[in-house]
Amino acid sequence: MYNLYSPWFGCNVPTDYFEFLPIIATIQYSFELDVFQKQAIYHLEMGESVFVAAHTSAGKTVVAEYAIALAGKHMTKAIYTSPIKALSNQKFRDFKDTFGEDVGILTGDVQIRPEASCLIMTTEILRSMLYRGADLIRDVEFVIFDEVHYVNDLERGVVWEEVIIMLPAHVNLILLSATVPNTKEFAGWVGRTKKKDIYVISTPKRPIPxxxxxxxxxxxxxxxxxxxxxxxxxxxxxxxxxxxxxREQKNATPASRGGRGGGSRGSGGGGxxxxxxxxxxxxxxxxxxxxxxxxxxxxxxxxxxxxxxxxxxSKRKCDEFASGLPNIDLCSNSEKSKVHVFIEKNLSRLHGDDRQLPQVLRMRQLLKRGIAVHHGGLLPIIKEMVEILFAERLVKVLFAxxxxxxxxxxxxxxxxxxxxxxxxxxxxxxxxxxxxxxxxxxxxxxxxxxxxxxxxxxxxxxxxxxxxxxxxxxGVPTKLESQFRLTYNMILNLLRVEALKVEEMIKRSFSENTSQKMLPENQKKFAESEESLNALQKLNCTICNADIENFYEASSRIVDLNHKLLEKIVASPVGMKALNAGRIVVLNNSFHRNAAAVLLKPAPLSSKASAATGQDRSFYFLILIDKIKKQQISSLDGIAPLPATRVLVPDITSHGQEIGIHSFTGIAVITKTNVKVDCEAILNKQDDLEIARVTQELLKYAMETTKTGIIENDWAKIKELKFQERLKEKMALLSQMNEYQCTRCPDLNEHYGLVHKQWLLKDQIEVLKRTISDQNLELLPDYYQRIEVLKRLNFIDVNGTVQLKGRVACEINSADELILTELILENILADFEPAEIVALLSCFVFQEKKASEPNLTPKLTKGKEIILGIAERIAKEQYSCGLDVSPDDYIHGLKFGLVEAVYEWARGMSFKHITELTDVLEGSIVRCITRLDETLREVKGASKMIGDSKLYKKMEEAEENIKRDIVFATSLYF
Ligand SMILES: Nc1ncnc2c1ncn2[C@@H]1O[C@H](COP(=O)(O)OP(=O)(O)OP(=O)(O)O)[C@@H](O)[C@H]1O
Ligand SMILES: [Mg+2]
Ligand SMILES: [Zn+2]
Incomplete structure (x- = not known):
């Protein structure tokens, strides 16, 4: 399907257009490009940005490769970002195959050829480059975001938004995503933020159905x-x-249950x-x-x-299923020997001990029979072997x-x-x-x-x-949706570089897209409303000027209170009882003004839903009218809020009646008066005698009110406190209505209408002003609260200037920036050995919910308590600043499950023995330790900034200790 934004829509592109593109020739595809690929390339050649949404395996990489080739031709740089390290590693190999050696990679734990013109990096690394204002960005022509639907990720999605917002204007974007239903909305946001067109190209069709x-x-x-x-x-x-x-099974084994029914503990993924x-x-x-x-x-x-x-x-189920097939062998002898050679060659990179790890042995057994598993619990080297063997068609069954x-x-x-x-x-x-x-x-x-x-x-x-x-x-796949949120690190970085205000960042986020898109239109409406207000005739009446504004306000309030009271009345049995046949009410709506009426019966409800809420309750009424005055009610009279302070008494010569259905919202007063009425005769038989009789009753009632006033029904039986409070307020306001001077103005109706018009415009202007101002940003309270926390903890001063602590926190991306900064600046780490420090830091990067309880030395236990103490202090501070972060959740975000394992690893224990200390899977241990390498580097940077050379040395030593053997074995893709 062609997208609507493509310039090809309805016009012809020369069929040989692509044959003349020199770059196609340099990449040399063995296949003819698909339409969507050609469309995308066309836009890249035009120097434009694209958003390509296509299904799995559609060939989106072609678009990325084309941009890289273009950058090569233009002597500029292209950056490729992906959310997953394994994917980055594979792309590194693939791009090297296509483009030769001028390809580099930067992730948390590897830096290869950072000067290359094609750079693969994680989105997080690109983010910190942008905050740092790295020189490199100047030369970048393209940034490719692969798997950009990752913006939906609760945890990391915000990083994509940050990066897209911060990229300088000269960079062209190539956004690649799975098929999503709101491609245009997303591209529209990027386009508005970057002030350039983003061409949407999508193909829902799969070439292989x-x-x-x-x-x-x-x-x-x-x-x-x-x-x-x-x-x-x-x-x-x-x-x-x-x-x-x-059925057959049930018959074959009757009542064979009991015994070990409870044994499913720990099986995981039971659902x-x-x-x-x-x-x-x-x-x-x-x-x-x-x-x-x-x-x-x-x-x-x-x-x-x-x-x-x-x-x-579940990872465990993958393993379980694979090992449940001991007798299945899917490889021929020649395949077996290929697998064998491949495995032995790659395992030779490992230490003898590491080659004997249970996971390695298990996988070797499986792979020889053409079976494998693939999940995050695997050692990276094993995961990569599985991928490569799968690509070589030597894995026939993969549990993933x-x-x-x-x-x-x-x-x-x-x-x-x-x-x-x-x-x-x-x-x-x-x-x-x-x-x-x-x-x-x-x-x-x-x-x-x-x-x-x-x-x-x-x-x-x-x-x-x-x-x-x-x-x-x-079904329709999930929409791209903003997960934008503020982090301290983001706030501090923005305050420090001053290139972009935090409010501006919030405003440009995808979550504010809808309201910001409406901004120009609302600004126009705002100006127009102000103009109309100025143009409006000013009230100039010696009687009204004194208090008509107050009178108007009181009137609106009464009408508002009355509406809320009525809602409660129609929704409660006691209230509905008062709305019986024969009840006299006063109607005030766009058809009637202060009209006395007799309630006949409820009208049928339009739907079940409204029955439940009482929402559009309506009733049949017989209404007393003045045939002459009735025609004079202007429409404005009808909508201006006016409480009923008196009842219309028609002239004896012009009085009449009407029978009609009106919503409960038109009832101004439910009086305490009842008259006898035969509804059947009035509604079904249109009995003129009965109608005339009831009309006379109403007329009599109306005349009486000129002496007694309107007496409202007694609502004491509705006990709800809120209801009674509102009732009291309404009654108090009503009793003062006659004291306003303006009520004596002969032209009150006209003057009241004028005030009403003004009021409507002012209201509208107020609403528009709020929508177009920063005050309307949803995240603003959160921002102010976080600023308050940062002030109280001295990360910034009262003027919002970033202090030393704040600058340290700017450097910390891999861990909780507040807690770790406190740890560094309070000099707490001085009391600990390098191995202890790195072990304790693991609480920031280890994320798994379940882990066996580690065995800690007294020193490590003390360290853990200190960290928890700091976390608690910050949690309290956050709480008292009103931040919506539960203190418990915050503290439990720290996970100490791998402290022992990391400690022993840093002290030189073999990986095999490490795995015996914990039930955490091998791959997760490796991931934790490699991420710690990043944290150590950040702490090193911080200690340099504050001039703490002792800490710097300790961090260097810790780095050396953990970077060894299977945990830091280089990727097979390098
Ligand atoms: N026009 C084409 N004709 C035939 N094969 C193609 C074409 N374009 C790409 N391919 C092949 O399709 C395979 C999948 O391509 P690619 O990895 O780019 O998919 P993708 O769209 O990035 O999918 P994913 O959503 O998995 O990232 C590759 O082997 C590629 O060589
Ligand atoms: Mg892809
Ligand atoms: Zn007046």
Missing amino acids: LEHFLYATGELQKVVDAEKKWLSTGWKNASDALSKKA SRGDGGRGRSFQAMQQVDRNLWIHMIGFLSKKQLLPVVVFTF TETFAMGVNMPARTVVFSGTRKHDGRNFRDLLPGEYTQMSGRAGRRGQDKTGVVIIACSGDEAPDPTNLSKMIL
Whole structure:
């Protein structure tokens, strides 16, 4: 599909346009470019920015490569950013293959050729370059954001927004994303922020279409075909087969439960199964799983549907499923020897001890049989071996977690979902359509398969609910949505460099997009309203001038209170009882002014919803009117808020009546008076006699009120405090109404109308003023609160000037900037050895919720207490400044689960022994330690800034201690 913004829309681009582009020739693709790729390239050649949204494996990288080649031709630089380190590493290798040695990479723990003209980096690194004002940025022509839908990430999404906002104007942007429904909104935001056009290019079509199946009792049932059509027979067949099997099993093993029913503790991810698994023992479930995979893999192999990626939503389940297939061997002898040579060659980089790690041994066994796992718990070197072997087609069955679906170019013949529910950090929930699409997109290899096969495994007694299932497969993917939030580091950096005000950053964020987009229009409206206000005739009346404004205010307040009281009355049984047939009320709406009326009966409600809320309650009324005056009520009279202080008494000669339906909101007063009335006769039989009789009653009532005034019904039975308070206020205001001088003006109606007009305009101007001013920014309170925290902790002074502490905090990105700064500047680290320091710092970078309790030395325990003490102090300060961060959450953000392991690692223990100290998976340990390298570098920078050479030396020593062996083994992609 062509996008609406493309200049090609409706005009012809010469068909040979691309053959004359010299760059195409230098990259030399073996395939003809797709339309969307050509569109994007056309815009790049024109020096424009693009946003390309296309499905998994569509070929978005071509666009990135083209920009890199263009930068090469122009002697400028191109920066490629990705959210994931593994993806950056792969791109480093791929780009080196394409462009030669002029490619560099900068991540938290590697810096290779930082002067290269094509630079791969994490978005976080680019962010700090921008805050630092690095020279390098001057030469940058393109910044490529791969997987830009990462802006939706709760934790890190804000970084993408920050970077996009801060990039200087000369940089062209190339945004690559999975298919999302609001491409134009996002591109519109980037375009407005950067003041340039961003051309949207999207293709929802897949060159290799997907077919979706349920796998039930050994059979595949197609539920969605290649034309994206839902097939209900397929679903029904699967469902029938499953329930038949369940019945048979039940008959075969009657009442075989009990015993070890509670054993499922620690199995993790229990929700990934259908409800049918409930009540069975853990062992029995494992057996079911094992049989399922043995059968399924046999089946896929027979049907030539390998290689397959099986997506599973827990690392432990990946491992469990893979090791449940000890007798399956999918490699020929020659393949086995290739795998063997590859593994041994790469493992030779490792120490003897590291080569014997249980994970290494396990994976070697699996890989030789064509089976593998891929998840964050793996050692990086193993993960990379799996990726490379998979790309070489030597892995036939891969059990992977969701991260395998991101960016890496690893298509398979088939994708299997082991379940359709996952834990998202808070709850178990169904997969979202976007997630399903991203993962299923790995199926179908271009140039090899006609379709991609996607299979959902049913392991319970029931097929997944068809409505949910079709929504997941065919539904609209998640929108790009702003996760913008303020961080102390951002605020301090912005205050320090002064290039951009914090308010400006908030204003330009994607979350403010809608209101900022409306800004010019609102500014225009504002000016117009002010003009109209000035043009409005000024009231000049000797009687009214004294207090008509106050009178107007009191009137509006009464009307407002009355409305709220009525809402309560129609929603309460006691109140509705007072709205009985024969009740006299005073109506004040756009049809009637101070008219006495008899309530006949409630009108039918328009919908169920309004019945529940009482919202548009209406009633039949018989209303007393003055046939002559009735025609004089101008429309303005109708809408200006006027409480009923008296009742209209029509002339005996011109009086009459009307029967009509009116909303409860038109009732100004429910009086305490009732008259007898035969509704049946009036409404159904239109009995003139009865109508005339009731009209006379009303007239009598109206005349009486000239002496007694209007007496309101007694509401003592509605006990609610708020109701009674409002009632009291209304009564008090009403009793003063006659004291206003303006009520004696003969032209009050006209003058009142004038005040009303003025008031409306002033109101509108006020609202517009608020929308166009900074005061309307949603994050502003949060900003002021954070500034207050920074002042109290002396990170900035009373004028907002960044102090030494603040400058230190600017350098800290990998850890909590406030706590770590306090640790450094309070000289606390002086009492600790390098190994102890790095161990304690791990509480900032280790993030996993579950970890076995570490064994800490007394010194480390003391350190932990000091850190917790600081955190508590800051948490309290934040709380008392009104910040919306729960002190408990803040303190629990520090995770001490790996302190012991890191301590021993820094003291030289082998990795094998480290793994025995904790139940945290190997890959997570490595990730924690590599991130610590970044933290150490930041602390080193800080100690240099404050002139603490002792701390600097300690950090150097700690760096040396942790950078060794398997934890810092270089990537196989380098
Ligand atoms: N026009 C084309 N014709 C045939 N194959 C192509 C074409 N464009 C790209 N490819 C191939 O398709 C594969 C996937 O491309 P790529 O990795 O760029 O996908 P992607 O859009 O970045 O997907 P992801 O969402 O996974 O990041 C690559 O092997 C690439 O060589
Ligand atoms: Mg990609
Ligand atoms: Zn007047």
